[in-house]
Amino acid sequence: MKLSTAAPWALSLAVLWPFQAHALFGDDEARKAIIELRQKVDANKQATDAAAAEAREGDAGTRRSLLELSNQIEQLRAELARLRGQNEQLAREVSELQRQQKDVQSGIDERLRQVEPLRVEYDGQTFTAAPAEKNDFEAAMAQLRKSEFQPASAAYAGFLQRYPASGYTPSVLYWLGNAQYASRAYKEAVVTHGRLVREFPAHVRTPEAMLAMANSQIELKDPRTAKRTLEDLVKVYPNSEAAAAARERLARLR
The missing domain is CATH 1.25.40.10 (Tetratricopeptide repeat domain)
Known part of the structure; x- marks a missing residue:
């Protein structure tokens, strides 16, 4: 009676064991997959964050470069304006010298006309x-x-x-x-x-x-x-x- 009573239980245990073992194996794989997925997500997030940081640094560098370029352009404009001013001043001075030279030459010609036989x-x-x-x-x-x-x-x-x-x-x-x-x-x-x-x-x-x-x-x-x-x-x-x-x-x- 004891044997007969235990047999079905043992049979049931034998039947259930593969399923339990299979269930236990599947959970580990799932956890492993989840861990790997999390690791990938974390890696992607880190890569994204790094790219974003790099992009931010790149944007900041670009902004700095643009700012420096803008400053250089303003400096060049100021220098160009200064050179234009100098050129205009030189042009006025040259014009005045030419006028004076013309007046002197006219005076010389007039004096020559006054004395030339x-x-x-x-x-x-x-x-x-x-x-x-x-x-x-x-x-x-x-x-x-x-x-x-x-x-x-x-x-x-x-x-x-x-x-x-x-x-x-x-x-x-x-x-x-x-x-x-x-x-x-x-x-x-x-x-x-x-x-x-x-x-x-x-x-x-x-x-x-x-x-x-x-x-x-x-x-x-x-x-x-x-x-x-x-x-x-x-x-x-x-x-x-x-x-x-x-x-x-x-x-x-x-």
């Missing part, structure tokens, strides 16, 4: 004259044309003193004598025209000066001297217009 053709003569010399002569002529005889006489006399070797001298003597004659300074006119005749006998104005001398001598009530002057004029310059006028006056003086 000019080529002059007057009364059939060609000569050189300083600009001031030419201006003084033309100023005296302008006064004579306005019938300002006494100021013109003074201007011609001053010219002869300032420019004793001027190419204008024969013409100045001629016009000075005429201005003196017009001012009724007959004696002075005879002296002036007489100098032209003596010093410049070949000048184109010399025959006219002799005719003017005779007129002054007539005004001085000296017809004999006037007659002799007219005769010399006809003799020395027979083909001149002044000689033709002299012949007519000689006829009247006889």
Whole structure:
């Protein structure tokens, strides 16, 4: 009875043992799988955290690089603005120097024009004259044309003193004598025209000066001297217009 009673229990235990053993084995595998899974999750989390940290560090580095680059750009902009300012200042200084140089050159050219001799053709003569010399002569002529005889006489006399070797001298003597004659300074006119005749006998104005001398001598009530002057004029310059006028006056003086 005892054996029969124990047999079923033993049989039941024998049947259940594989299942229990299998159940126990499955739990270990599951736990192992869970542990491995947790380890993988933890590893992935660590890797993710590390990547995130690295990314954050990379972002911070990028931000630092961008900030440094931005600062460098601002510095370059400031330097460029400074260089532009210097360039503009230099451009202004160069422009001012060029203007000053131009003014200096203009001043030099003007001074050269004031002293550089000019080529002059007057009364059939060609000569050189300083600009001031030419201006003084033309100023005296302008006064004579306005019938300002006494100021013109003074201007011609001053010219002869300032420019004793001027190419204008024969013409100045001629016009000075005429201005003196017009001012009724007959004696002075005879002296002036007489100098032209003596010093410049070949000048184109010399025959006219002799005719003017005779007129002054007539005004001085000296017809004999006037007659002799007219005769010399006809003799020395027979083909001149002044000689033709002299012949007519000689006829009247006889």
